[in-house]
Amino acid sequence: MQNYSISELARIFKITKYTIRHYVDEGLLSPEKNFVSGYYTFSETDLYRLYQILTFRKIGYAVKDMVDCKIKPNT
Secondary structure, eight states: OOOBOHHHHHHHHTOOHHHHHHHHHTTSOOOEEOTTTOOEEBOHHHHHHHHHHHHHHHTTOOHHHHHHTTOOTTO
């Protein structure tokens, strides 16, 4: 299984790193965090999860709505 950096995900989806960090802060993504370096490592599951989040955003869901509806990882 391949791992991705936040920069790689941002480039793949053409969004900013800050947008991805916002989704992490809201609990919509749950990447592994290297506590020594502070960097996030995203799995292929996170990649698919981010695709879902962006699809929901495109059809009109707000981030708050996704958080309130428990649209979170592993649910």
